[in-house]
Amino acid sequence: MPVLCPPSNWDLELLARQRVVPALRTHGFCPVDGLLGAAAGGAVLEQVQEMHRAGMLQEGRLASPAAGLNRRNARGDRIVWVSGSELGAEAVGFLLGLIDRLVSVCARSLGEGTIRERSKAMVACYPGNGAGYLKHVDNHNSDGRRITCIYYLNKDWDATEHGGVLRIFPEGKPYVADIKPVFDRLLLFWSDKRNPHEVQPSYADRYAITVWYFDSEERAEAKRRFRALTESMEQSSSSSSSSSS
Template identity: 65%
Template structure:
């Protein structure tokens, strides 16, 4: 994987970013101070375009399915509560080289954060969830990713929307930091990478989108909490099919 990463950066003609410095000097302090942070121009135009085109292919070919609410049964989608269409991706599928590269960089950022994330020990994550809000006012009501201790500790979202104007298109991710008097609005602009705590510290919502809105999300697991959750919650047994070890190359 490391050689592939070098290849991508060689194609861009840019130096490989100092991921360790970004993790230790920016991501870790921001997570501890305010609970979230984001990086803009993360991959650059060329590689970001490769990710976007592959996601568009999935959308146009009908590979995405309606997202489900936690605890839903019988596959019933409540579109007024959650309006996205999704697909789980490992990154090793044919044509997903750019996605795999993106995931490897995010993995390295999280690994560099290491023990500085508090009591968390991260050694695996979910597969990537490709998501599309198809416009027409679709969104996702206020929720917490991990309200019940399922193991998710960090949510990471990569946005893929060029020329996005939130005044026209909506689609803002609004975070309601626990115990704070303010909200944080994150525009889903192209090549932006967002991190935030997955637990009750960060309730959030996707406001109604009036244009096609693409994003890719991965969740990083605390090893101990995830193991305990699998003992408690039977529904996490099948969810194991959507997990992946971190790429340590």
């Protein structure tokens, strides 16, 4: 694996202040090209492809499937969750560390001081069989997700031939934004209802790595609601069992 050299903190500060923060404030999303460079980005791609070859990627699930909605019609990707600390995921871990630093700088500038944690990385492949993901919102029920970051790994991607465009429908805007999943591109956008989006059908293997950054207060409240719901269901089940005995 090549030696991976991260940009300096000054570079990340400049990127955040001049590009990412203004774009998030104005449009709600921001693509950044050439994040890692050919060598480091290629190392990430090699590791993701090896995960795919090894059979590690499994069908993604729908968080809240609508009644009568077929999973395969709604979401066609195959995924695996990684922390970046696993053997064979060192380059992925390097990428995550860089995104962590960038988002931290952006959060301070945006006044989002409660962004202090993130998910594991979702490594995904849409197989080239027309697989896509219907229009949805990442955080539709106040689950704590605040910023979505997607890193794309697709060399020589031709959207006319290969499809796979991420289309964003920014809330209140008179336009849509089509983001091509090209190699070494990072996309950042607000995870809530401000950015409904879809993955259009892909006709070549389409690789991406996604992480979500959480608002710690909203995340804690979501966990409290989940615990309360779980306890209520357990009590209800216990009461039903007692009544029937």
